[in-house]
Amino acid sequence: MNTPLPALAWPLGLAGLLPFLGGLAATWLWPSWGGHALAAYGAAILSFLGAVHWGLALAAPDVTPRARLIGGVIPSLVAWLALLLPLPVGLTILALGLLGLACVETLAASRGLLPRSYMPLRWLLTGIATVTLISSCLLYTSDAADEGLGV
Numbered sequence: 546m547n548t549p550l551p552a553l554a555w556p557l558g559l560a561g562l563l564p565f566l567g568g569l570a571a572t573w574l575w576p577s578w579g580g581h582a583l584a585a586y587g588a589a590i591l592s593f594l595g596a597v598h599w600g601l602a603l604a605a606p607d608v609t610p611r612a613r614l615i616g617g618v619i620p621s622l623v624a625w626l627a628l629l630l631p632l633p634v635g636l637t638i639l640a641l642g643l644l645g646l647a648c649v650e651t652l653a654a655s656r657g658l659l660p661r662s663y664m665p666l667r668w669l670l671t672g673i674a675t676v677t678l679i680s681s682c683l684l685y686t687s688d689a690a691d692e693g694l695g696v
Contacts, residue, residue, distance in 0.1 A: 548660040558666050561590070565677040572681040576688035580632045583681045587639035588624035590674065594646055595620030601659070608658065620646055636682040640675045647671040 568583025598617035602610045623642045627635035647667055653659045 548662065550660065550662045550666065554663075555666060558670050562670060562673050565674050569677040569681050569684075572684045576685045577632070580636065580681050580685040583678065584628060584632060584635050584639060587636070587643070587674065587678055588628050591624040591627075591639060591642045591646070592621040594643070613658075616649070633682045633686050636678045636685070640678040640682075643671050643675055643678075 564586040565583065568579055568586055571579025571582055573579070595617045598613045601608075602613035602617065620642060623638065627638040627642070629635075630638065650659055650667060651664060654661050654664050
């Protein structure tokens with residue numbers, strides 16, 4: 546697939562990083578609230594990325610629909626699980642989920658199942674989102690240790 550991205554994809558994708566950056570800043574100021582807010586947004590984004598594959602399956606039902614439909618649900622389930630676990634574990638799972646899905650999408654793009662033009666944006670957004678999730682996890686864990694709360 547060699548379809549160009551719509552013109553709004555880059556600015557909207559970058560705007561979608563604002564809650565990640567805000568959540569990281571909030572974690573620095575209010576560790577528990579900020580960390581949970583960031584986890585909620587990270588879970589929403591991971592679910593959203595799974596929905597991309599449902600959209601592709603519905604748009605081209607003759608091209609691996611079963612794998613795309615099943616693969617499109619897994620990110621939502623991982624995101625939900627991450628929200629049920631202790632915050633540091635959940636933030637880590639969300640970061641790994643974003644990275645893992647980006648790896649799967651890179652493979653799919655190499656096989657022509659995703660537009661190659663999507664991948665530079667996807668990796669930039671994933672990299673920044675992952676750094677904020679892991680940084681928030683470290684801030685939260687450090688704050689909890691400082692206060693003797695455990696994690």
